Amino acid sequence: MCADTPDYKDTLFLPETDFPMRAGLPAREPAWLERWARIGIYDRLREKEGRAPFTLHDGPPYANGHLHIGHALNKILKDFIVRSQQMMGRDARYVPGWDCHGLPIEWKIEEQYRAKGLDKDKVDVVDFRQECRRFAEGWVDVQREEFKRLGVTGNWADPYLTMDFHAEAVIAEEFMKFLMNGCLYQGSKPVMWSPVEKTALAEAEVEYHDHQSHTIWVKFPIVSGASEALDGAQVVIWTTTPWTIPQNRAVCFGPEIGYGLYEVTATPEECWAKVGDRFILADALAESVLGSARLTSEMWTRVADVSADALGALTLAHPFRGIEGGNGEWDYDVPMLPGDHVTDDAGTGFVHTAPSHGDDDYQIGLKFNLPMTYNVLEDGSCRPDLPLFAGAVIIRPDGKEGDANRRVIDTLVEVGALIARGRLKHSYPHSWRSKAPLIYRNTPQWFAAIDHTLDDGMGTYGDTIRARALASIDQLVKWTPQSGRNRIHSMIESRPDWVLSRQRAWGVPLTCFVKTGAKPTDPDFLLKDPAVNARITAAFEAEGADAWYAPGAKERFLGNDYNAEDYTQVFDVLDVWFDSGSTHAFVLRDRADGTEDGIADLYLEGTDQHRGWFHSSMLQACGTLGRAPYRGVLTHGFTLDEKGNKMSKSLGNTIVPEEVVKQYGADILRLWVAQTDYTNDQRIGPEILKGVADSYRRLRNTMRFMLGNLAGFSEAERVAPAEMPELERWVLHRLAELDEKVRAGYDAYDFQGVFQALFNFCTVDLSAFYFDIRKDALYCDAADSATRRASRTVLDLLFQRLTTWLAPILVFTMEDVWLSRFPGDEGSVHLQDIPDTPADWRDEALAAKWAGIRQVRRVVTAALEIQRQDKVIGASLEAAPVVHVRDAEVLKALKSVDFADICITSAVQLSGDPRPQEAFRLPDVDGVGVVFEKAEGEKCGRCWKILPDVGQHAHPQTCGRCSAALG
Template sequence: MSAETPSDAPDYRDTVFLPKTDFPMRAGLPQREPEWLDRWERIGIYDRLRERAEGRSPFILHDGPPYANGHLHIGHALNKTIKDIIVRSHQMMGRDARYVPGWDCHGLPIEWKIEEKYRNEGKDKDAVDVVEFRQECRRFADHWVNVQRDEFKRLGITGKWEDPYLTMDYHAEAVIAAEFMKLLMNGSLYQGSKPVMWSPVEKTALAEAEVEYHDHTSHTIWVRFEVVSEQGIFAKKKPVNVVIWTTTPWTIPQNRAVAFNPDIAYGLYEVGQVAENATARTGELLVLADALADSVKTSGKIEDWTRVADVAAADLDGLVLAHPLRGVEGAEGEWDYDVPMLPGDHVTDDAGTGFVHTAPSHGDDDYQLGLKYKLPMTYNVEPDGSYRADLPLFGGEAIVASDGKDGPANVSVIKQLAWAGRLLAKGKIKHSYPHSWRSKAPLIYRNTAQWFAAIDKPLEDGMGDHGDTIRARALSSIDKLVKWWPQTGRNRIHSMVEGRPDWVLSRQRAWGVPLTCFVRKGGKPTDPDFLLRDQRVNDRIIEAFEADGADVWYRDDFKTRVLDGLVDPDAYDQVMDVLDVWFDSGSTHAFVLRDRQDGVADGIADVYMEGTDQHRGWFQSSLLQASATKGRAPYRNVVTHGFTLDEKGMKMSKSLGNTVVPAEVIKQYGADILRLWVAQADYTADQRIGKEILKGTADSYRRLRNTLRFMLGALADFDEGEKLAPGEMPELEQWVLHRLAQLDHGVRTGYDRFDFQGVFQMLFQFCTVDLSAFYFDIRKDALYCDAPDSTRRRAVRTVLDILYHRLVTWLAPILPFTMEDVWLSRFPSEDDSVHLRDFPTTLADWLNEPLAAKWDHVRRARRVVTAALEVKRSDKTIGASLEAAPVVHVEDGDMLAALKSVNFADMCIVSDLSLTGDPVPNDAFRMAEAPGIGVVFELADGQKCQRCWKILPDVGTHEHPGVCARCNEVLSHG
């Protein structure tokens, strides 16, 4: 019979219960998100959450402070969004999740900006009063705190924005000083003279975390050190030279030894023919590592030579060499000292000559060898990276110029070595070299008097539960007290802490918390009373800082003010260095977690979360600082994210034009799209972002939004009286509840494990595959065409209500703006918010594995049927699936029984369907992934119902013309 629509068919459109919602398909996020921000501020949502959460277990993610000196970049957006998802999700899982944002305000970058301003104004920074200068720095930091606060809030980050923590607040400065003075009192603080990473441009020591590595082209030289003592194989030999290789020619004037490795094979080589322009000389004897001899031969333009003898470790140990600048005209005897040959495990035969020139003042390995053998330190290099003015030959010459470029020192040293006949060869090498992460200028190792925290000295503090030294406590915390997400973070920080040197605490700058200590005039650092250790003095300093901030340290009368009546002020000098800013941020646990009302009694955070570079930065400085002052790590979990890259996986750079600016993304797409980009990616690895990636993110968002919009429309006018208990529902609805119980466990576990990618993918797949492509697709007919009081339609709407409450709250931590919109579209209120809700409790007895197994059969068979119908739709045999009445062959008995127990025609959205256990015919449609199932296409028999569009034999035989029995029943009782 024909399924065509009769021309006189009644119009039943008004009798169909189509979705109704004002929730727009187009989000308009850039325009609408500021409305939600204003609303949240108006209703005081953060404080209301604290009130609602009273009595709950606290959960604190402690904010690693960003630096207050510029607009946000995409890394900031990634970082703060991850933090926000963590905080929001734990709040909605029943905790009191407090978040206090903070800023790092002291330090060189800000000081550098003010100096730059002074230079532009023609001012001399050193002529400006230090307190006035510090106040300029404070104003600069305060400006950028306000700018960044607004930019962070625009991302939808929830927190105590009106009362953040700032390391420059008076209380913070007082606590930082107090924490430093704990090192003074527990014996870990000492002044030492040793080489540290030094920035000649910034004229200060730098910590490891302030150093980054870039390619740099360095001079390389091969230098002869003449053997002056006769021992072993060298007895009665004509002049012999030990050859060293270095990439820092400027350190040769500071040489005090040459190191060898007893486990390396060395040989004595006599030079034969040499190239015309070679500096090597025919007949000279050179000592080299055998493994590197050929490379030296090539570099020295030596055409042939003879290996005349083995050189044993006994021949080298204790050998005396001459400094290569000994006797040079104009040197005035500066280098007329002996240079000992010393064994050292750090020497390798991977590159160079197998011998290492040793300048204890300019390298850590050199320094350690110098300590072991009591080598003298040199003080030839000034803070600006130039040689001291009275150094013969090289006085005043710069190693690194003020603009960060190479100074003339390297070339001058090379020329002097050549004139002295000590230069065997020279060249250049491009290699990874340390630079300041602020000025981007090359660094040098420089011996200076600095203040250190001794990380291996037993502490006098009575907090030895996790070890007696800073290093022992830190390593114990890493392994026993902290969970690392991902676990590779543990290995990274463990190796760093295990092998790190003492912490350089001092900086030769002005903007920061001073090292609040005094030293005895004329005393030596090794004297027992060199440092003034008096808690009464400490208390006065803390009190003064609380009242007036750290600026008071620089007032002329401060020393007298705090020492008078306790000790003789004239007997002590006041230390004027400032603390490493990593000590500032490493101390935040004390003045944020411990001291604030919204902190926690034990001063330990549940989570620290930053980029992977912070294993050598904030994670480590906080770990070391807290190990020194409270005996353990200040955190229980450490979560790490990667870096942001462009779409091609390249590092972002303004010069390459591949940067992505958060404000521009928000202007085009909205903050929720940026947040969704974060949630969709595996943040534990490096993140890629760009135009095409953001387009894909926006497409995922649209698909998700359509799912939510459908639910809102289908729930229009939903009444609590419609609800059915799970036991009253059809199996399909019970299957959805089963899936929700599974998801509830997965979502909570994912959020607990900081796996937002897993949470979002789980929910997105559920929405697009389980709901939109399966459940919604099937149940649209019941929603639109069943009677309002029918059990099936009530069950669908009950499940949709359950779905709604879970999906909207589960997704709220990721998409706070959109889920607020979805919530208020259904429950409009002047002062309500989805963010005041918790995740609903999901009953465990919704889980029904036997039912799930049965419906797995249904879904697998349905996929074959829908694929078969799609073929017929493509070749225009049918226009819609309701025109079909397929015969489905199912060879598996369990599957066939499962299909027969449900209305499989409704599941496949066809008007009729036949099931048979007969073997699959050869001409049936099959799918390789579903063996034993075949579909034979048949057209549906009957006429098209003018209300539900099913093609059924009974259409036209009822009271209401042109409808099927189901629709006639609905119309008769409507």
């Protein structure tokens, strides 16, 4: 610009906004949280009348530690749903909750006792429970603030806690429904048992880790039933749990498996097998078994086939039969029994069967009336009067292996019962709390019979818990993703009865009484009296579950109708999964902000909850409600590090939500969630978060442009869509398309799809196209120009939609955007609904026309970029390209608009002539060529276009448009 050219900068309508370019989220977000609490956003939304309810029922996190990234993912996803449903016109309620009972908390208190040298068992149980309650209360407060910091909305002032008195009363009441409907029974069967924690565990409390086990190959001598051909033969079993050998009661074979008799003909030195030994083995496994015994193929021979009938006729002796010091403990016959669970994939083709220590074994025991053994105590040690192995420990209190395996193996060696031993690394069950290995242990426990026929008047979906659950899965529940249906269906279909009891102190007790001296099979074993149940419920409602442990509790609850000495009070506590499985009753059914029918619209948790909360809620509700307590289930995967590895403190690859919030702000963490495919495992790490922050900056710039160019906008400026230029009507068309996509995406919980569509729209359609084009009109046109007014009208419509579309995801940023335009003490974007978008904004013909225009523009832009890189021009306004277009319809479309403005050039010449050889072209845009020409004329000192008429108007160095705008 020449030195004597006037400075017209102050005459331009440049953007004006206080919305900062730098977000400063970590410092600014807490103020918005305080503001929302002060103006009561959540409660004000509940006041909106006439809305259909939508209830996402919160799966309770456990109150015992700071949040991890999985918590953040879960709660943010829930918040996306609650907020988006609310803004689409529903009354979206969200009551956060906490799981407060159970072993993890009890374990922490026990650790504190041990550190002080105290014995937990000598402390009054109510005092101990009170300490557990205080511990849980402390962590509820901590986690509540951490969840709120993530921008999660909800009824934080009145959450639900499974340890609230009403909750404990309802949990007991729900349990007593199982008592009354006949599902409850006491059985002695093997359950997953933690010797470290001294309690039974549910499947959902078990995780699998690599573990090195002993492997042994043990000979069982035949004592009767053998044909002459099998004289002196021995059946060989293989096991990875040597400690179970003293509990053996049978050996199983597979009726469909091929077996043979194998004779040892030679042996190497130091071999337990002897020449002449005759072993019965599965043919498919014989070579590997004998190889484990250090016998090569030249050292043995197959003598004969052994049929299933021949095996079924055999009776074996226990390896310890007649052992010195055994006191006759093992001097019993060991039958050979057929078992469908026996395979020839591994082992020997025979399965050592101890009914007290495995489910398959137990089922065989039931079928063939095998005796149960009670050799293993609650701490995983052998009973003190068990010959040879008294006090042997399977798992020590520190979770390490005890001496039981070694003692059993040494004894087997002494009696000559082994042919081989070894070690095997394999996946093995561990407690997810103590991380210690588990065992199967036969112990009296309380079970819910899921195949018991119920006569409760709720048989619409079946007469058993299992039938109702399977019917609910297929008929009543929508699964997202659909694969979740198959997973839980197979689990429910094959699961055993539910183990309800735990041998702990912190929880809701099994509120029942048994007839003293009666057997579990006796008809009057369990006391079933509605009046007793009612007294228990009332006491728990007033005093909590501690009432069960108070002095005189038995007499109080039994009342005058029963002699207290005739009944035994049960002191086991309920599986905590029964607690959380019952939440539908004391949250959805009983709370004012629950649901009319006690059913939630949605449960949302990680995929592990198919065997956890989804599962226990399904079973519990099918027993007491007759159906699943939810209409929809949504599952998400687990969070891994950037390389796809599981997060571990030892690896140093954990991402803590609090640290992300401190560095970037909660909106960046929320944006990460929105950008992930949560249905699969997702990754997070420093580099990924940097990418998320970059996306956020680009989006923020879009919002800032809108705000800056809406300064001073009034209704008087508004232009009706019919009066707008085509470019503005094209934007309206895109808004109509997006409105449909956003609503459908939010309804389908496709947050990745919603955000990607909006992000692409903001960065590609708006920032790189529409805003780029309309800057000239917005900055340089007269205030009352039709184009400028139409553009500002569109910006207003964009603002109303983008802020509400994005508010469920970027809760803090969209509030910042909203208040930057509409400041005020009581306003908030989160009090708005997504505005309706008129269907007649859609114009497919216009959209197709502008798709062609944008294709040609791409070629022009690419051609000019080469000239810019070659320093021929500095800006596109220095160009006046010649554009050759073969397609007559496209050429017509280009001539119907100001294509120079669209290309941000000072001029453009359109031609239908064939493309010259030197014309620039793009391979993917056929029939378009661009010949570069420089713009002719002078540069306007105000709009910077180079035009022939510059300098010919009232205002120096201006074009006609700018001179007129100056007046």
